[in-house]
Amino acid sequence: MTTTTPPLDAAVASPVKTRRGRTSGEIAKKQLSSPWASLAAVVLAALWTLPTFGLLVTSFRPEADIKKSGWWTFFTNPTFSLENYQKVLGGSGSDNLAPYFVNSLVITIPAVLAPILIASLAAYAFAWMDFRGKNFLFVTVFALQVVPIQVTLIPLLSLYVNLGIAGTYWAVWLSHTMFALPLAVFLLHNFMREIPGELIEAARMDGAGHVTIFFKLMLPMLTPALAAFGIYQFLWVWNDLLVALTFAGSSKAVAPMTVALFNLTGTRGSAWQLLSSGAFVSIIVPVLVFVFLQRYFVRGLLAGSVKG
């Protein structure tokens, strides 16, 4: 991870040589890889992972044991059962998470792609096009970030009811897109501003219009920022309960995993032995997304946040 430096950063940050002839990067590398730092990192990682590990162990224990003793007793008194997963993945009743899993995917994919598409176009306009009231509009968009979701719930739902789309996927897609746009526009705008103006000008001299510049020049360079924001938005939408529950409701046709997980414990919270296995079914997709895209995530987090 430390060896792959994004091309853009390399271009912007010129290595500063110290008196002893070492770059600041080398010093940082040496300091960060000291055994003490490694130890601290390992301890932190272990502490961080321990609860999740406990959850994993719990999910394989029989119901009576889960309710009677802590997961650590597994090591002195190992009992193993797949019953929790059978119920959650193949159960006959509403315990079965499979249909909700599909709903979650159906909600999440458009709700991630739509804001990225709109925001990157908007960010391009804000960054490289001149029109009247541009700064005012940009500040307005950015200021919209401070509006809390909660105050918008009832007015938005009334609108959706009038449009006749309450309780459908459309309401959820639209809401997630709306809530994501301010931050997305801001992040991508800052990232695009960092691209040297000479590049754009050179492209213009060659006769490229805005469309060509956007698709042939900007998008390839934006990949890390887009991926980072995509992961961010994916995790947010996948784990969202409030927006989906309010706008789509809890019917089996549209409700995502989070709603099903929330209901899994039963009306009076007595069936919580299913929670650990349900949680793992729900975690698996974000973990996969994160593992496969994490190099973009670390790289892209810095995108747009630090000005060179």
Add this chain to the structure above:
Amino acid sequence: MGITTTRRIKVASAAAAGLALVLTGCSSGGSSGSSSASSSADCSAYSQYGDLSGKTVTVYAGIVAPEDAAYIESFKPFEQCTGAKVDYTADKNFETQILVQAQSGNAPDLAIVPQPGLLKQLVATKAAKAAPAAVAANVDKWWGADWKSYGTVDGTFYAAPSGASVKSLVWYNPQKFKEAGYTVPTTLDEMAALTKKIADSGQVPWCAGISSGEATGWPITDWMEDFMLRIGGPKVYDQWVNHDIAFNSAVPTEALDGVGAYLKNPAYVNAGFGGVESIATTTFQDAGLGIPTGDCSMMRMASFYSSNFPTDGSVTVSKDGNAFAFYLPGQKADDHPVLGGGEFYLAFADRPEVQAFQTFLSTDTWANLKAKASSSITKGGWITANKGLDIANLVNPIDQLSAGILQDPNTVFRFDGSDMMPAAVGSDSFWKQSTNWITGQSTKDTLDKIEASWPKS
């Protein structure tokens, strides 16, 4: 790289648009025909509702799996005989969601409302519809006047009762009681004597747990309500709930001290968990698990607790099994005050099919259908105060006991007071101050603080 990325994004956006089209196609359909469970059922009782083919009634509730299956099953005869479709959805966030939905005009046709307090709030949104005359007539016929009054707001009758629960129960272990020669108490004094006897034998008699997420403290409010009903009687109880007497007046003080004589006595609690403080950190679900094992002798908890015992066969809930409940006795053996709860069907639409379904739900026919469905699907766990309920349709001994208590003509039923008080008290300060009380705050401070939190209006 440039070209391939461009192409990739084009493909992605095209796919997104395509996906959107496909999915909207899916979301509107997806209704499955009801399976023929009892297709040859006798439909003559349903002719009064007329032909409702092609009509749909939506029902929204906070009752989720596995209890929801029994509701859906009990609606089937109505669906088969009238042709209407009942669409049941539920989630545990019902109590906040239904308010949002009512305010934004997205309410379901029918909601199963678990508290009279919430019912009042929903009626105040002006989205609710008063119950039709046929429902009112059914409720007059099958329920007591007290039940009808819980579904009435400002003189207008809105909601017919659905299920009920009995909270004045004490869980115990009949086998252990028999071995030790204890008998089930029939007065409060006998219960105090039994408690002392068990404590003297070296056992900690009571177990309790009040931890329940943001609702932590509610089991104590139930304890106090039960003692209010017994010490003050139903009349004073009603005054207390309506705030006609102060929360920190004499009778409530006596009632909470009465609870403290059990729950704050280190010799009497908390079997299997520790001292008095451990009550605050033990979840109510876990508190009574020591009853079948014999670690704990008694726990005051509502009838629904039976669903908390492990289902691996180690627990038998019955009169001579290792877990059962007795009625929390009154001052005298003839006194039969009962604290309980229940759900109500509130309508947000007055279309003919909704009113027909509402009427069906208020009959004894549905009560028995639901009881049978619950018996076969969740092994019971559902009762109603509908006098037409045939106890033979219940399989769970606890349900039989509870339904018997509700149908007993001597019983004086009162709804759980914290569900009727304003939310600032009933689901806030009453819970929180009760929790403080169990961790050491004095009775006087506790009641003073709850009194101070009562909304002024």
